[in-house]
Amino acid sequence: MTLEAALHGALRAGELHLEYQPLEDECGHWVAVEALLRWRSPIYGNVTPDQFMPLAERTGLSLALGEWILGQACAELARWPSLMVAVNISARQLADPGLSNQVRRALEGAGVAPERLALEIREAEVARAPERSHLALAELRAVGVQLTLDDFGGGHANFAGLTQLPVHAVKLDRALIHRMDVGARELALVQAVTNLARALELIVIAKGVETSAQRAHLQAMGVRRLQGFLVAAPLSVDALHRHMEAQE
Numbered sequence: 581m582t583l584e585a586a587l588h589g590a591l592r593a594g595e596l597h598l599e600y601q602p603l604e605d606e607c608g609h610w611v612a613v614e615a616l617l618r619w620r621s622p623i624y625g626n627v628t629p630d631q632f633m634p635l636a637e638r639t640g641l642s643l644a645l646g647e648w649i650l651g652q653a654c655a656e657l658a659r660w661p662s663l664m665v666a667v668n669i670s671a672r673q674l675a676d677p678g679l680s681n682q683v684r685r686a687l688e689g690a691g692v693a694p695e696r697l698a699l700e701i702r703e704a705e706v707a708r709a710p711e712r713s714h715l716a717l718a719e720l721r722a723v724g725v726q727l728t729l730d731d732f733g734g735g736h737a738n739f740a741g742l743t744q745l746p747v748h749a750v751k752l753d754r755a756l757i758h759r760m761d762v763g764a765r766e767l768a769l770v771q772a773v774t775n776l777a778r779a780l781e782l783i784v785i786a787k788g789v790e791t792s793a794q795r796a797h798l799q800a801m802g803v804r805r806l807q808g809f810l811v812a813a814p815l816s817v818d819a820l821h822r823h824m825e826a827q828e
């Protein structure tokens with residue numbers, strides 16, 4: 581069976597699930613989680629989204645996957661009243677005129693308030709279709725969800741466009757965070773991007789934080805949301821649940 585055929589059956593066969601990677605606040609409390617799609621295929625073994633999302637985008641299957649992910653993440657979120665959940669939205673989904681209604685239905689179905697859902701849109705995708713993306717984001721914003729520009733500063737940075745983009749937060753690209761270890765100029769870059777975002781009244785989130793030196797620098801810069809292996813790797817629902825019970 582081809583990967584494409586296997587992926588088509590995966591949703592119905594229950595081979596997909598979500599893991600959740602936490603984001604910590606300045607006190608080290610977990611305040612949000614990012615939903616990350618996982619596929620355990622009986623034929624191909626564990627397949628990462630890097631391997632199958634491009635295929636799902638080409639075939640349009642990412643629309644059905646995306647709808648399932650939104651519903652599942654909202655349903656699972658109902659278990660953790662103190663957390664927000666972030667869901668990645670693909671380019672196809674963002675281009676789909678039905679997206680904002682789909683988001684509304686997922687929230688209503690799970691009885692989750694819109695403010696507790698964040699949607700992450702990759703900057704590269706906004707850059708590819710700026711006008712259409714802008715309209716889609718404005719519509720989602722009207723639903724009341726939080727909007728995050730993902731992988732910000734990762735080579736597609738459109739600083740001029742950022743002043744008009746209806747997002748609440750930017751998530752700094754992992755490469756920016758990793759390069760902080762290189763030296764003072766790399767640190768200065770992260771500081772400058774952070775200052776820019778803050779001047780535009782955007783929340784700044786860092787992903788890919790792996791070392792306590794990175795955490796210390798980011799905290800000194802006033803970055804209050806950190807995500808990465810230093811905080812925690814992506815967790816199963818059960819592992820997250822155990823942690824949340826212990827944190828209460």
Ligand code: G
Pocket residue numbers: 615616617628629630633649668669670
């Ligand atoms: O979690 P992992 O390293 O396997 O993710 C690899 C890539 O796939 C990342 O860029 C991530 O944003 C993306 N990804 C993970 N889960 C989802 C999802 O639910 N929807 C979309 N569109 N992308 C996802």
Ligand code: G
Pocket residue numbers: 601616787788789790807808809810813814
């Ligand atoms: O592109 P995105 O950040 O959405 O990809 C998420 C994936 O990145 C997760 O599946 C996870 O395995 C991986 N990841 C999460 N935290 C870190 C980190 O601190 N360092 C690295 N290298 N990868 C990470």
Ligand code: NA
Pocket residue numbers: 630
């Ligand atoms: Na990855």
Ligand code: MN
Pocket residue numbers: 614668700730
């Ligand atoms: Mn993301």
